[in-house]
Amino acid sequence: MTTPLLENAAAAWEPPVLEPQEAAPMLPRPYVVNRVRQETSDTFTVELQSADGAKPFRFKPGQFNMLYVLGVGEIPISICGDPSRPDTLVHTTRAVGVVTRAMRRLKPGDVLGVRGPFGSAWPIEEAAGNDVVIVAGGIGLAPLRTALYNMLHERQRYGKIVLLYGTRSPNDILYRREVEKWRSHFDLEVYVTVDRASDRWRGNVGVVTSLISRAPFDPLSTVAFICGPEVMMRFAVLELQKRGVDAQNVYLSMERNMKCAVGICGHCQFGPWFVCKDGPVYRYDVIEPFFGKREV
Amino acid sequence: MKTLERVLLDHPFTQGLASEYVQVIAGCATNVVFEAGKVIFREGEEADRFYLIRHGRVALEIHMEQGPIVIQTISENDVLGWSWLVPPYRWRFDARALEVTRALALDGTCLRKKCDDNPAMGYELLKRFTLVLEERLQATRLQLLDMYGHKERKPK
Ligand SMILES: Cc1cc2nc3c(=O)[nH]c(=O)nc-3n(C[C@H](O)[C@H](O)[C@H](O)COP(=O)(O)OP(=O)(O)OC[C@H]3O[C@@H](n4cnc5c(N)ncnc54)[C@H](O)[C@@H]3O)c2cc1C
Numbered sequence A: 001m002t003t004p005l006l007e008n009a010a011a012a013w014e015p016p017v018l019e020p021q022e023a024a025p026m027l028p029r030p031y032v033v034n035r036v037r038q039e040t041s042d043t044f045t046v047e048l049q050s051a052d053g054a055k056p057f058r059f060k061p062g063q064f065n066m067l068y069v070l071g072v073g074e075i076p077i078s079i080c081g082d083p084s085r086p087d088t089l090v091h092t093t094r095a096v097g098v099v100t101r102a103m104r105r106l107k108p109g110d111v112l113g114v115r116g117p118f119g120s121a122w123p124i125e126e127a128a129g130n131d132v133v134i135v136a137g138g139i140g141l142a143p144l145r146t147a148l149y150n151m152l153h154e155r156q157r158y159g160k161i162v163l164l165y166g167t168r169s170p171n172d173i174l175y176r177r178e179v180e181k182w183r184s185h186f187d188l189e190v191y192v193t194v195d196r197a198s199d200r201w202r203g204n205v206g207v208v209t210s211l212i213s214r215a216p217f218d219p220l221s222t223v224a225f226i227c228g229p230e231v232m233m234r235f236a237v238l239e240l241q242k243r244g245v246d247a248q249n250v251y252l253s254m255e256r257n258m259k260c261a262v263g264i265c266g267h268c269q270f271g272p273w274f275v276c277k278d279g280p281v282y283r284y285d286v287i288e289p290f291f292g293k294r295e296v
Numbered sequence B: 001m002k003t004l005e006r007v008l009l010d011h012p013f014t015q016g017l018a019s020e021y022v023q024v025i026a027g028c029a030t031n032v033v034f035e036a037g038k039v040i041f042r043e044g045e046e047a048d049r050f051y052l053i054r055h056g057r058v059a060l061e062i063h064m065e066q067g068p069i070v071i072q073t074i075s076e077n078d079v080l081g082w083s084w085l086v087p088p089y090r091w092r093f094d095a096r097a098l099e100v101t102r103a104l105a106l107d108g109t110c111l112r113k114k115c116d117d118n119p120a121m122g123y124e125l126l127k128r129f130t131l132v133l134e135e136r137l138q139a140t141r142l143q144l145l146d147m148y149g150h151k152e153r154k155p156k
């Protein structure tokens, strides 16, 4: 059996780095939009900079911010920029509803309210010395990109790093240029698959979980990070277990509706936890009894 | 040069299969190579074989009004085709090599006959095909879910 990397989910959760507003986590601070980039037809990235001279924004990969679109509403969005550039806050968002659509209309110079960072992080420190398999589906690549940046900055500390990315169609591939660049790295294995494609696409077609059986990693010494739709994560866990990866070495990021983000309101309850403070990143064996069960 | 039996044994499909069965199956096998772009079979044609892919990638395509749609790709270590097993023995999709693809082609008529003569071997092979079918079915179900699409609220 492989050794658990961390004792339990509580141990996996590190207190959120609440700077710069640790004294007032409920108070949004103003950030100004520097740049907006359209990624795919429904997904865009905003780059933000502090409008009130706040200290550089320190965060861990996997954490999220509450973004407040003035007069519209506030939503949780993962931080997906490079942690070595803490002056710029980067968020990639898919426009699905009221707030995310309003966010898509933002232009450089507009102001957003930001609270955070909140929540637990991908255990990249503890994964050092192992192979790391990242399984991402759709927008799920965003919170994992930060983990990947971190690991690539210290590439020598890890065994193989494998990215398995699945999305709907070739036009929905997030960070396409960057994914292509990663594919050309000799020390990074990148496999992309789409659910449907025309005959012009020369890559893989099929669900992302089908990439797991052929991916090059040592199951006995592998840590897996998964983020995507819950049904995809369920099947990904099964495939990883089929390959022999221990449940204690599998981490996934959960999503629930949020309001306070500091463990008070109870909106984000998942089993005995609050996703905003105990998650969103959980170790699989800890949440297994509740995972995939109808609303718990 | 590797014998066909050796090449067969390298493929996960035959893992753990009794060597006498591998020998029998090898009698129905030929080594084949498809260049990129080459059509391996077309929908409606007689399905008289299946392939154990050793290297490369194959697209399974279906023709729609708006042109061909790739519904799945098959690559190294995968099995291509099971229409040879079930009447009326006709391919349900087109298969096209996306890159140079090396495979073992197994003659379905020859194999069906040998399975009829040796039901224990037939059962072994069927078990393996069932696994492949089950995996494909699960994958297809996930694909059908369109899981990266919008989460629609449940209808009232
Ligand atoms: C910890 C955490 C991190 C997150 N990180 C990101 C991120 O980095 N990028 C990102 O785009 N989203 C992320 N989300 C999801 C994001 O918070 C929601 O998409 C957002 O709250 C939707 O708000 P809305 O007002 O636009 O939609 P609403 O008006 O609340 O919903 C409108 C419609 O969209 C559907 N919908 C709601 N949420 C989703 C969803 N997640 N996916 C698909 N359909 C949905 C609803 O069912 C409804 O039909 C994260 C969520 C959590 C909990």
Ligand code: FES
Pocket: A257, A258, A259, A260, A261, A262, A263, A264, A265, A266, A267, A268, A269, A274, A275, A276, A277
């Ligand atoms: S959002 Fe309020 S408890 Fe989590």
